[in-house]
Amino acid sequence: MTVWDRPEPPTRPAPLDRERIVAAAIALADEGGLEAVSLRKVAARLDVGPMRLYGYISTKEELFDLMVDEVHAEILPEEPLGDWREVLRVRAHRTRQATLRHEWLADLLGGRPTLGPNALAVTEATLAALDGLADLDTVMRAVETVGAYFTGAIRREIANLRAERATGLSKRDWQRASGPHVMRMLATGRFPALAKAVHDGTEVDAEASFATGLDWVLDAVAAKLARPPA
Amino acid sequence: MTVWDRPEPPTRPAPLDRERIVAAAIALADEGGLEAVSLRKVAARLDVGPMRLYGYISTKEELFDLMVDEVHAEILPEEPLGDWREVLRVRAHRTRQATLRHEWLADLLGGRPTLGPNALAVTEATLAALDGLADLDTVMRAVETVGAYFTGAIRREIANLRAERATGLSKRDWQRASGPHVMRMLATGRFPALAKAVHDGTEVDAEASFATGLDWVLDAVAAKLARPPA
DNA sequence: ATTTTTCTGAGACACTGTATCGCAACAGTA
DNA sequence: TACTGTTGCGATACAGTGTCTCAGAAAAAT
Numbered sequence: 001m002t003v004w005d006r007p008e009p010p011t012r013p014a015p016l017d018r019e020r021i022v023a024a025a026i027a028l029a030d031e032g033g034l035e036a037v038s039l040r041k042v043a044a045r046l047d048v049g050p051m052r053l054y055g056y057i058s059t060k061e062e063l064f065d066l067m068v069d070e071v072h073a074e075i076l077p078e079e080p081l082g083d084w085r086e087v088l089r090v091r092a093h094r095t096r097q098a099t100l101r102h103e104w105l106a107d108l109l110g111g112r113p114t115l116g117p118n119a120l121a122v123t124e125a126t127l128a129a130l131d132g133l134a135d136l137d138t139v140m141r142a143v144e145t146v147g148a149y150f151t152g153a154i155r156r157e158i159a160n161l162r163a164e165r166a167t168g169l170s171k172r173d174w175q176r177a178s179g180p181h182v183m184r185m186l187a188t189g190r191f192p193a194l195a196k197a198v199h200d201g202t203e204v205d206a207e208a209s210f211a212t213g214l215d216w217v218l219d220a221v222a223a224k225l226a227r228p229p230a
Numbered sequence: 231m232t233v234w235d236r237p238e239p240p241t242r243p244a245p246l247d248r249e250r251i252v253a254a255a256i257a258l259a260d261e262g263g264l265e266a267v268s269l270r271k272v273a274a275r276l277d278v279g280p281m282r283l284y285g286y287i288s289t290k291e292e293l294f295d296l297m298v299d300e301v302h303a304e305i306l307p308e309e310p311l312g313d314w315r316e317v318l319r320v321r322a323h324r325t326r327q328a329t330l331r332h333e334w335l336a337d338l339l340g341g342r343p344t345l346g347p348n349a350l351a352v353t354e355a356t357l358a359a360l361d362g363l364a365d366l367d368t369v370m371r372a373v374e375t376v377g378a379y380f381t382g383a384i385r386r387e388i389a390n391l392r393a394e395r396a397t398g399l400s401k402r403d404w405q406r407a408s409g410p411h412v413m414r415m416l417a418t419g420r421f422p423a424l425a426k427a428v429h430d431g432t433e434v435d436a437e438a439s440f441a442t443g444l445d446w447v448l449d450a451v452a453a454k455l456a457r458p459p460a
Numbered sequence: 461a462t463t464t465t466t467c468t469g470a471g472a473c474a475c476t477g478t479a480t481c482g483c484a485a486c487a488g489t490a
Numbered sequence: 491t492a493c494t495g496t497t498g499c500g501a502t503a504c505a506g507t508g509t510c511t512c513a514g515a516a517a518a519a520t
Contacts, residue, residue, distance in 0.1 A: 038507065049469040051509085060508065110385040111337065113393050120415055120424060127423035136430050144386070145443035149375065152382030155340040156374070163343050185350055193357035194350060200366050213375035220450035268476065279500040281478085290477065464519070469512105476507065486497075 018056050020046060022066045026102065029067065034104040037063070061112075068108050069116025074098045076122050084225075085218055087129035088143075091122065092150040092214050096207075099154050106158035110151040134225050142221045149217045150210075157206050244277045248286050251276065252296045256332065259297065264334040267293070291342075298338050299346025304328045306352050314455075315448055317359035318373075321352065322380040322444050326437075329384050336388035340381040364455050372451045379447045380440075387436050 024045040028037045039060060043050040057063050075094045081087050099105045123143075130139045186195040254275040258267045269290060273280040287293050305324045311317045329335045344350075353373075360369045416425040 039509085040507080051469055052467090054509080055467075107341065110382055110389060112389045115412055115415075117415065120412075120421055124421040124424045127427055131423050131426075136427060137432065137434065140427065140431060140434075141439060141442055141446075144383070144439065145379065145446055148382035148386060148443060149379045149447070150382070151385065152340055152378035152380070153374070155381065156378060159340060159342045182345055182350075185345075185347065191350055191354040193361050194354045196361075197357055197366060197370065201370060202367065204367065204370075209371060209374065212371055213378060216371075216375055216450040216454060217379070217447060219453065220446040223449065224446060269478085270476080281500055282498085284478080285498075462520080464517100466515105466517070468515080470514105471511090473510080474508100476505100478504090478506105480501105480503080482499105482501090484497105484499085487495085489494080490492085 016046060016048060016052065016056070018066060021053060021056055021063070022070050025063055026067055026070060029104040030102055034064075034107050037104075039063075064108055065112070065114075065116065068105065068114055069118045071098050071102055071105055072114070072116065072118035072122050074101075076118060076125065081129070084129045084133060085222065087126060088146050088218060088221070089214060091126055092146065093211075095150055096154050096157075096210060099158060103158055103162075106155050109155060110148075130225075138224060142225065146214075146217055146221060150214065153210055153213060157210065161206075246276060246278060246282065246286065248296060251283060251286055251293070252300050255293055256297055256300060259334040260332055264294075264337050267334075269293075294338055295342070295344075295346065298335065298344055299348045301328050301332055301335055302344065302346065302348035302352050304331075306348060306355065311359070314359045314363060315452065317356060318376050318448060318451070319444060321356055322376065323441075325380055326384050326387075326440060329388060333388055333392075336385050339385060340378075360455075368454060372455065376444075376447055376451060380444065383440055383443060387440065391436075 021042060024042050025037050028041055028045065039053055040050045042063070043053055053063075057066065075091065075098050077090055077094065081090055095109075099109065126143055127139065130142060133139065134142075182198075185191060186198060189195075251272060254272050255267050258271055258275065269283055270280045272293070273283055283293075287296065305321065305328050307320055307324065311320055325339075329339065356373055357369065360372060363369065364372075412428075415421060416428060419425075
């Protein structure tokens with residue numbers, strides 16, 4: 001009975017779990033954007049047949065949900081924080097940073113309810129920080145308002161960033177020269193205020209403007225938390 | 231030379247322009263969501279070969295851009311408005327209403343810079359309303375902050391609405407019973423604040439909560455416009 | 461050792477966005 | 491009026507996509 005007489009052991013299928021699948025999908029998305037994520041490519045990256053994935057997820061949307069929740073693990077701060085304001089601000093900034101690391105997150109942010117364990121943990125931490133500072137409705141309004149702000153702001157920032165990258169121009173130059181189109185539009189004289197804004201506007205740091213807008217919204221929340229609602 | 235001797239005149243291709251294309255695409259999207267919009271279906275609706283469209287747009291993304299700009303025509307109010315606060319509030323509410331009419335807009339909002347003529351007109355009107363009330367940087371921050379808020383809020387509202395529709399439950403019941411999943415998570419005791427919120431939370435009207443959050447943000451803007459920046 | 465159950469992956473299906481390119485209808489010229 | 495150059499249309503093709511079905515192989519149970 002030499003080695004050659006014995007057949008090769010049957011090729012065991014590559015081990016698999018959701019963690020591995022999500023990691024592969026995130027890697028693909030980080031490299032080529034959300035559109036680079038196809039079930040076939042994810043499967044190929046794991047040396048697995050495409051249909052194998054359907055044992056772990058039942059739809060591509062679910063894969064996206066898992067990806068989003070996975071990133072929320074990066075958003076949840078490891079150590080407890082100070083007052084409610086810091087909690088909200090840190091959450092906003094960490095979400096922004098995570099989105100800069102995983103730009104595809106901008107395409108998914110706010111697109112569907114996030115009910116994964118990590119996302120729930122983030123929400124829990126936020127609510128806990130505001131607990132007792134006002135009645136529940138006010139607290140919810142505060143959390144949602146801040147969330148709406150940073151979701152929208154991050155999406156716009158990434159959208160602009162992509163546009164800049166596509167033309168290879170800075171934001172300001174891009175506005176100035178984004179195709180002849182905008183210039184021509186401005187030249188028509190139909191948009192005087194806009195023209196002035198484009199002409200006189202200084203190029204502002206994206207992070208600074210994000211932070212400033214956030215502070216404004218936090219100020220508003222502070223005002224409402226201060227005195228109980230009518 | 232009877233009629234039957236003469237051949238039919240050659241079938242002239244159906245007349246076409248961007249307006250028609252965009253209208254067909256919007257109709258499809260209104261009926262079946264963004265994913266129901268395919269170049270083939272748009273073309274079929276216009277009795278036209280799919281490739282014909284490429285004379286008017288050069289990519290599907292461009293079609294989406296045209297659709298978004300078309301809806302912005304509904305957002306621009308026809309008559310001039312009062313003070314800056316009313317202008318911003320009306321813009322937010324009209325954007326929300328337009329998105330409720332065209333839910334697919336939620337998927338596109340904030341996803342890419344909007345440079346079409348109608349979107350520019352909306353921006354122009356907004357900037358004009360704030361012109362002179364503060365230095366340009368502050369004005370821009372105000373417009374962008376409010377825009378970020380309502381963009382994010384609208385997206386989340388539509389996301390929740392779709393989730394409710396998928397389960398056929400009200401928002402509150404949905405949170406309570408969205409699969410066993412959330413309930414099981416809450417039952418673990420790891421999310422006390424969240425559990426309390428779900429348990430004690432009253433069902434709030436979506437429009438009211440949108441309006442309230444908007445007012446908060448507008449209050450914040452008002453505070454910054456009042457006194458010139460440091 | 462044999463049966464039952466589970467799981468896997470090859471292939472197929474109905475689509476998608478887009479490139480290519482032959483053909484037909486038009487405009488301009490002789 | 492005949493011809494030719496140009497344009498623009500659309501059939502066909504290509505390389506993908508998400509997902510279904512199902513024959514067969516491996517694992518578990520008997």
